[in-house]
Amino acid sequence: MVDIPDTIRSVFTATIESDDESYTFEVPASEVRHDAIQPGETYRIAVLEAGHTTARSDTQSADRLPDTSSTIPEQGPPEPPVEEDEIREVTIETIGDQGDGIAKVDRGYVVIVPEAQPGETPTVEIEQVQQNVAFASIVEPDPRTV
Numbered sequence: 454m455v456d457i458p459d460t461i462r463s464v465f466t467a468t469i470e471s472d473d474e475s476y477t478f479e480v481p482a483s484e485v486r487h488d489a490i491q492p493g494e495t496y497r498i499a500v501l502e503a504g505h506t507t508a509r510s511d512t513q514s515a516d517r518l519p520d521t522s523s524t525i526p527e528q529g530p531p532e533p534p535v536e537e538d539e540i541r542e543v544t545i546e547t548i549g550d551q552g553d554g555i556a557k558v559d560r561g562y563v564v565i566v567p568e569a570q571p572g573e574t575p576t577v578e579i580e581q582v583q584q585n586v587a588f589a590s591i592v593e594p595d596p597r598t599v
Contacts, residue, residue, distance in 0.1 A: 463489035463561050465585075466530060483585065487555065487563050488547055534559035535587050539579040543589070545569045564589050573598055 467478035484490050535541070535558060543556035543564055554569025556577075563586045566577055574597075577589035 464531065486550075487557075487586075489557075489561055530584060531560070533582050533584060533587060534562050535564065535579045535582055537579055537582050540576060540592060541579070542574055542576050545571050545573045545575070547571055562587070566591060570598075 463484050465481050465484060467480070470477050480490065485492060490496060541558075543558060543566065545554035545556050545566060547555050548571060549555050549565060554566040554571070554573065556564045556566060556569075558564055564577070564579070565586060566575065566589050569575055569591060573595040575591045575595050576593035578592045579587050579589045581588040
């Protein structure tokens with residue numbers, strides 16, 4: 454499996470489309486909603502071909518990638534970096550549309566924490582885990598806010 458550094462802001466799957474002169478892919482709206490990216494900004498993109506561990510920067514074209522199709526079996530999306538009932542400290546970065554605190558953990562994975570405010574660092578219990586978001590409750594508030 455590919456080792457993805459913690460400095461990566463966002464990881465998602467997309468299909469490359471061609472219109473004869475250029476290639477494009479769609480960024481999921483959830484990446485903008487969760488503040489992983491902002492429209493109008495420039496980002497460096499890494500391409501991980503499905504089922505391969507070869508990473509290339511956006512300055513290299515797909516026709517220069519080595520053929521490794523027979524070396525590594527195709528894998529699904531990475532597993533969430535948290536588990537249900539896990540206790541961990543998170544830092545609340547922003548407030549979501551519903552007023553809940555939003556923290557990002559490993560690989561930019563989003564953890565939603567009701568009743569938390571930006572800048573707080575509560576200890577939370579992960580209650581529900583989905584592929585791209587988890588929901589947690591505060592088990593110990595940030596000691597600076599008590």
